[in-house]
Amino acid sequence: MSNSRNSANMIYFDNSATTQPYKEVIELIAKLMSEEFGNSSSLHTLGVRAERILEDNRAKLAATIKAEPEELVFTSGGTESVNMALRGTAEVLKRSGNHIISSPVEHSASLESLKELERLGYEVEYLDVDEYGRILIDDLKAKLRKDTIMVNIMAVNNELGTIEPVIEAAHHIKANNKATIFHVDAVQAYGKIPINIRDLKADLISFSAHKIHGPKGVGMLYMRKGTRLHPLMMGGGHERKHRSGTVNVPCIAGFGLAACIKTERMKEDQINCGRIKKIMINELNDSLGSKIRINSPEDGVDNILNISFKGIKSETLLHFLEMQQIYVSSGSACNSKKSAVSHVLKAVGIPRAWAEGAIRFSFGSLNTEDEAFIVTNAINEIMKKM
Template structure:
């Protein structure tokens, strides 16, 4: 039996998404900048994808910029917005639980003379609104806070965060990394006070290597890539038409009967939390129901190392994660787990189970059976 519980790392492409991508590559393969029929056909795919994605967010298609994925979207939102607005100030606010594609651009900006304040989180992984308000200075130009934490599924109160920011200074820009949120939550940037929002197609059953950045039309931002002036000069280079078309199709499919899909994911999450509680020495770090994201369960297993348990499960055909896939090349103690107060001895004993729309309760039952079988053996080995 093969069980894939690593959907927050990447998802399997849906069949209609695959079929459309192949059609664009094999039949409608024109360059969208070309003036002939083939070019216009390709351009239409890009326009339609922008309209679909804009429709899911209730924003204008002109406010959707296509990128190579979440990391590029985050880099552009941070670096190019900061550079475009540096005359207004040099202070940025973020949190201690962000993804590496936010941390590393912020570290780069610090090298360029910007000052960054990192807010702590409570035991639920939530930012303190009081701490945020206290951190805002006259020179603050940008706040970047993720919507859903990629390790434990904590949902940040983005609308309340935006109100604090805009009350202090309406000119401060608010960027939201929604890479784990888009497709899982109903997001309305205009209503929620979000100025920039990042998403990645392969997190919601689209292809890898394509994503988007929502940029409110009032935001002042510099291009990251210069060249032929595609995408209104904000990101030059021939558009990835097959990827963009496929991402639009994935967005349309995931937001069709969306409430039903999310209820099914929450049901799986809650069932996993319930079944994990049967096992001795297991601490669940994710909240049930709508208190956290529908697709993520983080759990710490005392007496064994996460990497050992991960590979033991892999031998049983179960695929999980020991943290963010994007930070696996740079192993370090999780800032998220430390931030929520996970005991030191459990920091290296934590796994993430993340669900997609095709997972089942039977797969959870199999996973729990294997954990019950493996943990006593691994714990004895660890003690020895």
């Protein structure tokens, strides 16, 4: 696998926003767009070949989470998958109840969908979380009701890297009421930690390709057999009538290849990202000490590190790093252009003075330990001038 970058001098530590596609993925997509451009719904030879590619990659992707191929529905990405799960479930279960439970540190795709459901008359109740955004299981058990139609909890927090206890949560949800639908947003977990639907008894799980060195514009929703959804997209009845619209076969194939590569090298990437994360923490603790605050938990995923810097706004530090071709984030990419303090940092109780200086560093398959030293040295030089 090639580890080349677009720029030899660029250091990209914003892999939770998006990833650079693997070279093999780019080559495969280009080849299929040129040679296998048929519509997978067409009856002629080109269409049949496209459908075969589509179903081969559905099977590959299903195998990475120990699911059955027919349990996967392809979408345009994580946001659509989440919307489809939450809004589609609420619609089909509206006669069974209107009580929904969610964590307050979810991605905006979830939170905005839940706001819309509240507007439509659903009751949304939010769980308490600890200092790292981890839900409290006792609080979940206390808030579950017999008329709870759905619970929504992400597997890994996109800003802090916190791993949520979704397997344990699923046990209590189903013990309370087997009919309650459990949706897990696994966009930041997939390819970073193992996901096995035999262990994670969720009914719906959302995924995205571009977080694992695949293409943008493609995602998937796992639907456990027997789970019902009201479709958001109406039309030709594609994806077994769950999601109409011409299927993006080349990019789905790119998704399948990226998932296979990422799954095969998951342990290797965990070790590499863990080393990078350790270097970042140790170097900045040694040089800046009380001027930094580590917001990510020690037992979080290896590829996300959230640090607050005292006396400097995150946008300022981000700008100075960008001048040196070092790319990081001030929070979720879907919210980082807004000036308000992150809702995640608010929810976990980080003081505003610290929250305003928070930077998220997120590592991927193509990053190196040498880059970590370069970034920490750059930060030290910037902080000296503040």
